[in-house]
Amino acid sequence: xxxxxxxxxxxxxxxxxxxxxxxxxxxxxxxxxxxxxxxxxxxxxxxxxxxxxxxxxxxxxxxxxxxxxxxxxxxxxxxxxxxxxxxxxxxxxxxxxxxxxxxxxxxxxxxxxxxxx
Amino acid sequence: xxxxxxxxxxxxxxxxxxxxxxxxxxxxxxxxxxxxxxxxxxxxxxxxxxxxxxxxxxxxxxxxxxxxxxxxxxxxxxxxxxxxxxxxxxxxxxxxxxxxxxxxxxxxxxxxxxx
Numbered sequence: 001x002x003x004x005x006x007x008x009x010x011x012x013x014x015x016x017x018x019x020x021x022x023x024x025x026x027x028x029x030x031x032x033x034x035x036x037x038x039x040x041x042x043x044x045x046x047x048x049x050x051x052x053x054x055x056x057x058x059x060x061x062x063x064x065x066x067x068x069x070x071x072x073x074x075x076x077x078x079x080x081x082x083x084x085x086x087x088x089x090x091x092x093x094x095x096x097x098x099x100x101x102x103x104x105x106x107x108x109x110x111x112x113x114x115x116x117x
Numbered sequence: 118x119x120x121x122x123x124x125x126x127x128x129x130x131x132x133x134x135x136x137x138x139x140x141x142x143x144x145x146x147x148x149x150x151x152x153x154x155x156x157x158x159x160x161x162x163x164x165x166x167x168x169x170x171x172x173x174x175x176x177x178x179x180x181x182x183x184x185x186x187x188x189x190x191x192x193x194x195x196x197x198x199x200x201x202x203x204x205x206x207x208x209x210x211x212x213x214x215x216x217x218x219x220x221x222x223x224x225x226x227x228x229x230x231x232x
Contacts, residue, residue: 033217045208045223052218091160095217102172103217105150107160 002026004092004108011113013082020067021077021111023092029053032096033103034075036066039110040088048090051075082115089113119143121224123209129230135197138227141190142211150221151184151194152208160208166192167215199231 005024013019025034034051051059051066059066067076079086089110098104122141130136142149151163164174169186177184181200186192196203206226212219 031217033219035220037223043206043228044225045210047220047222050218050220093221095219097217098173100173102165102167102215103219104165104173105162105221109159 002108003096003106004094006090006092006108006111008111009109011111013079013113013115015082015084015115015117017082018078018080019082019113021079021090021092021113023075023077023108025073025075025092025094027073027094027096029096032094034066034068035093035095035105036064036075036077037091037093037107038086038088039091040085045091049077079113084115084117087113087115121209121211121222123207123224123227125227126225127228127230129232130199131232132200133198134231135195136199136203136229136231138194138207138209138229140192140194140209140224142192142209143222144190146211146213146222147189148212148215148219148221149186149192150210150212151192152210154206154208154226155204163194172215196229199229201231204229204231 032053036048038046049061065078091110092108095103095105149166163176164184166186184194208226210221210223212221
């Protein structure tokens with residue numbers, strides 16, 4: 001079973017509009033971390049935002065916020081006021097405890113976001 | 118502060134040749150990860166070190182792949198012999214520690230092409 005599911009292979013948004021990128025995860029752990037990364041066409045992986053499983057408040061970083069719904073195992077990324085430079089692949093990731101006891105990261109397949117002028 | 122450093126940035130080699138990819142993690146980070154990214158398989162974790170010790174190598178594809186971390190500031194990923202299906206972007210990442218809240222920071226990647 002997929003640990004991280006990103007159901008939207010591609011998304012389009014108008015500049016200045018908000019957009020939500022979906023991410024659901026599968027874990028039986030109580031302690032885990034959720035992350036979002038951006039990969040522009042240049043190829044680097046850029047960390048955007050983190051949410052801990054025990055955090056009651058949704059994480060925010062500038063124009064990025066993470067809509068964390070623990071019971072639904074959902075960690076959607078919301079980008080407000082989209083900019084042309086937001087066009088990129090976006091990856092959701094989770095760090096959970098493995099059978100060996102260490103916290104192993106797993107990434108989703110990503111969502112391609114295109115921002116139209 | 119310098120981020121994660123990888124070299125080379127691009128590597129083109131012929132099938133059967135040995136390839137060595139290098140990584141310098143962020144100073145003070147105790148965990149290091151090697152990933153492979155392809156269109157077909159996405160981003161795959163190959164191996165994970167903590168305090169220079171391999172913790173999980175279940176993602177290493179086969180015996181042709183090996184990774185070492187001789188000290189806290191250097192790691193290598195070696196492919197011998199290389200095959201065309203090894204063509205991919207290889208990322209190194211590091212994190213402060215091994216806990217769920219420890220963010221991974223990625224290097225720029227090495228684009229490997231095996232002809």
